[in-house]
Amino acid sequence: MSISREEVEKVSLLSRLLLSDEELAKMTVQMGRILEYVEQLGELDTDDVEPLSHALDVSDVLREDQVTDSLPRQDVLANSPNCDDECYLVPAVLGEQE
Numbered sequence: 001m002s003i004s005r006e007e008v009e010k011v012s013l014l015s016r017l018l019l020s021d022e023e024l025a026k027m028t029v030q031m032g033r034i035l036e037y038v039e040q041l042g043e044l045d046t047d048d049v050e051p052l053s054h055a056l057d058v059s060d061v062l063r064e065d066q067v068t069d070s071l072p073r074q075d076v077l078a079n080s081p082n083c084d085d086e087c088y089l090v091p092a093v094l095g096e097q098e
Helices: 005-014 021-042 073-077
Strands: none
Touching: 005 021
């Protein structure tokens, strides 16, 4: 399978790459070779091959969620530069302060 220069220009545009004429010529040849290789892979008999979502066995590396007691509110607010008895106090971001 070959690829035209116009197709390479379109791919470079979609990739937001500004390629010179020399680079376009080089990429046209290289992308053509890649597509030929992919065509070769398509000729393989894969009828007895189970489809995979990942090449390696993947397992969840995160621990199970466990419910625990939270920190006391006063300890959490202790390092805040500005707070009341319940919450962090931050400057208003939207609108005007009254």
